[in-house]
Amino acid sequence: MKEIKLSVAALLIASASFAQTQCTSLTKDSLQCKNVTRQGNQCYLHNANYIKPSKKVAVLCTGTTKAGNKCKNKTKNTNQLCHLHQPKKD
Numbered sequence: 001m002k003e004i005k006l007s008v009a010a011l012l013i014a015s016a017s018f019a020q021t022q023c024t025s026l027t028k029d030s031l032q033c034k035n036v037t038r039q040g041n042q043c044y045l046h047n048a049n050y051i052k053p054s055k056k057v058a059v060l061c062t063g064t065t066k067a068g069n070k071c072k073n074k075t076k077n078t079n080q081l082c083h084l085h086q087p088k089k090d
Contacts, residue, residue, distance in 0.1 A: 021038075023036070025042050058074040061073045061084075062085075
């Protein structure tokens with residue numbers, strides 16, 4: 001019985017750290033928005049200050065193959081080298 005109480009208490013503490021609230025805004029049909037948010041009281045759709053995170057654009061690798069041809073792999077690494085042409089760490 002004591003183990004059950006401890007496990008319930010642990011679950012309550014864990015769920016409190018990941019607390020989410022429902023968006024307080026209304027949809028175009030004047031219905032309550034069903035999205036949940038972790039920050040503030042509005043979801044990303046209704047928050048006027050929301051900035052969409054920028055995505056990295058994939059570019060062709062600048063490395064060369066053993067045959068001397070350009071590599072055709074795409075990469076998002078800042079050094080523009082794919083996983084095959086990354087310098088090895090010592």
